[in-house]
Amino acid sequence: MNWEAFWLTVRLAAIVSMLLVAIGIPIAYWLTYSRWRWKFLVEAAVALPIVLPPTVLGFYLLVALGSRSPLGRWWQALTGHTLAFTFEGLVIGSLLYSLPFAVQPFAASFGAVDRKLLHASASLGQSPVQTFRRIVLPLSKAGLITGFALSFAHTLGEFGVVLMVGGNIPGVTRTLSIDIYDQVQTANYSSANQTALLMLIISFLVLSIVYGLNQRPWTVNPWQ
């Protein structure tokens, strides 16, 4: 069992899912309330990582983060090294890769808040921002936790993007999924088995939390 890879993976997933809450809420807010006619293009772009092969996303990221791109050069001037094949690069890649898993549940739960409540809040003198903070966010609690947990679990299990952007540097970019791949390549099945089982359990637990939360307590139980 590669504990170094385990903690690296957990750290990556935790940082990414927390950042995604901060980034995803404004994006989801805009997607929910904007009346811009081309909004659907943004929606499609946000959803891209769901359908795109991770290698495609990883390839473009590698180009964008490399020393020839403006972003790469800027980062290099700032820190002295490129973003590619670093933990920071991995964070950026994972943010994009898991973005829809945060934004979509957020936007869905914001959109499910009855507009009449927003109108009522406005007629009571509350600005749109106050209304969002006092009405929409509290009523979207389940959606926020779902988005957080899904992006955590999704980052935990990513493979292709990590391999493309991060490579396989122990302690820097070697995550659990890559570790499993390595173990299998070297025919070390018992170690691969342990790691795989651990991933399975963690992922199952996270998803159980998500579905447990979204299970409505007032749903009529058909078996009772």
Place this chain on the structure above:
Amino acid sequence: MAVKTSLAPPGAPRMSSQPISSDLEVRIRKRFPNAEGSFLLNVHFRALAGFTILFGASGAGKTTLLDCIAGINDPDEGRIAVGGEVVYDAEKNVNTAAWKRNIGYVHQDLALFPHLTAEENVGYGLRKLSAAERNSRSHEMLGAFCIEHLRTRRPAQISGGERQRVALARALVTEPRVLLLDEPLAALDRPTKSALVGDLRKWNQNHRVPILFVTHNGEEVFALGDEVIALDAGKIVAQGLPHDVMRAPRLETVAHLAGFENIFDASVVALHESRGTMTCRLRSGTVELETPLVRAEVGSLLRIGIQAGDLLLATEDPHGLSARNILPGTIRRLVQRDVVISAIVACGGTDFEVHLTLAARDSLQLSAGKSVWLVVKTHSCHLMGV
């Protein structure tokens, strides 16, 4: 349940210090969709402090009108001013955001915040005040609307009537310049209704703001109205005191809404100037009714509206009645609506709708097929032009 005097004790610091006297002036046009395509809402009116009833069938544009005043929906053109301050003016490009208008709006669905307690709901609009001030104001309002005991409960845990009270208290506590009420009493039984109306009236004695009250219930119009505006298909078809608008309806749309379940085409067959009446024959059959005399000639066409609640049924041929019209007929069917029995009675080829109490049905042992006599007072016949 009445408003406790604590709502505005003499010399109370905030609540009654400045009776705001504002009026509402609305002149707007807006095309809005409804079930039958699209309507043009085109209204111009001024509402003074006190109740103004907006009366009309569903789809007449009442809610769209309120939404425009509240700032939730934008008119296509026009001007809206509250107490002289323009909140919307299409020509001058003025459109104050809803949350800056200080117009209270209680929606038909109430829209209570489900995650907040009754007290938090009521205090919601008082965010700018200090916590202590906010608490004392919400307490005062909860007390005034007799919902103090619900303080810590969520909307899902209280009854429909209590929710209406919370919604009203929540809107009133912010001391709006105008109050818009979209059928706030629709779901209530009569005693609860009149108690709430009493509370509202008391509140407005101290605040003197225009209250636009939307309803399609004719009874509420009489109970509340200082002024009635009848709206049909986006236009104001009648305006005035409830009695003028409702009791002498010139328009069939208003008549229907005012609760004239029976509307008949008729022609004048004889004038009785000495009695102040005339005889009209209903065109749908052989029935003749004696109605109040109006300026009409023999042979002229008119329409007669009769409220179902104004008609009497007798199981024997009645004698010694002052009513001029006693028509033999047969009950076709009885339908129960809430606590009212609606009887359809066929008399000489015309069906009349009669409203009875459950007790009357039972004591007269009414059932379909039974022969009855229908009694119509002359002055229950309201005449309209065709």
